[in-house]
Amino acid sequence: MDEMQLEICQRYGAKFMPSEETYKVGISESALRGELPLNGLRHPPESGTTGWFIWSGEWSDDPHFFRPLHVYHLAEHCPAALPFIALPPGWRFLVAEGYEDVWSDNALLNI
Template sequence: MIIYKEIEISIHNSIYVATKGLNYYLDKEVRVIIGNQQESDYVDVIKYIIDYIVENKPIVSKNQNIGYYSWLLQFRLEDINYYDLYEVKTDGTEFIKGCDTAISIIREQSEICSYYKLHPQFPSFNQMVVISKGVYEGKDIEAIRYESPEHMSGWWLITDDYDDDIKSLMTVHFHHVAFNRPDILKYLALPFGYRFLIDNNVIHVSKDDI
């Protein structure tokens, strides 16, 4: 058992990681089913949820979404005493029980940043991304992340289809990029001022010179 912000976090029969005491804020506890990741990964997810609930004191209802760094979770009411955590599938078609994909994505983003000795700046699911034609079609990308207002991720994703007319660029939600280009998700926590280039499956990361 772990005590985190006066909330107990425990493993239930090696099946769930669950809270005790969060019902003070929600009238229910929160739990997540253990899948193929380490138990400590699920504890980290629960800690993230506790931070969100304790600090923001939101009104939570069934089927309500919550961003987990660069992925999307959902509260599902399957037990009168618990909200179960679900996550969106990588194609965006539906939510499935657990959070294995979310854990994998955040780990990959963190590992990429660690490799380059950078601190990750995770984009959120409701932020915006500027893209050119060809991004959704899987073409090679030149990506640059600029300092931006809070509603923007800062990412500009350009392909060879870009015609140099800024009016042809599109501003889209991060999740559209995530669902259409899961191959680049691991690079999208690179901090402001960095870029990456995908050229014939070769990836190059560098600090922007501008």
């Protein structure tokens, strides 16, 4: 998996910054069900979290929209996110059937 993550970072000119497997991401139930499109954004890591928020469909401000999940569970519950989670803070991704986009968003660094 590290090779795929490194390839994504190199393709988009991003620094390779893998996430600790015991750290957590915030993930929506729809992403856990494998719904597309799949979105992800990364804030700076803090307190045992990777800074990643991963969701499918429309974003929600509902405080229960995201639930914590350890990175090591992504392989089973949301494998489509794994290639992207070595992107550094300040990056986003969007994946849909036959579509992939990755871009830098410096606003994510100012939280």
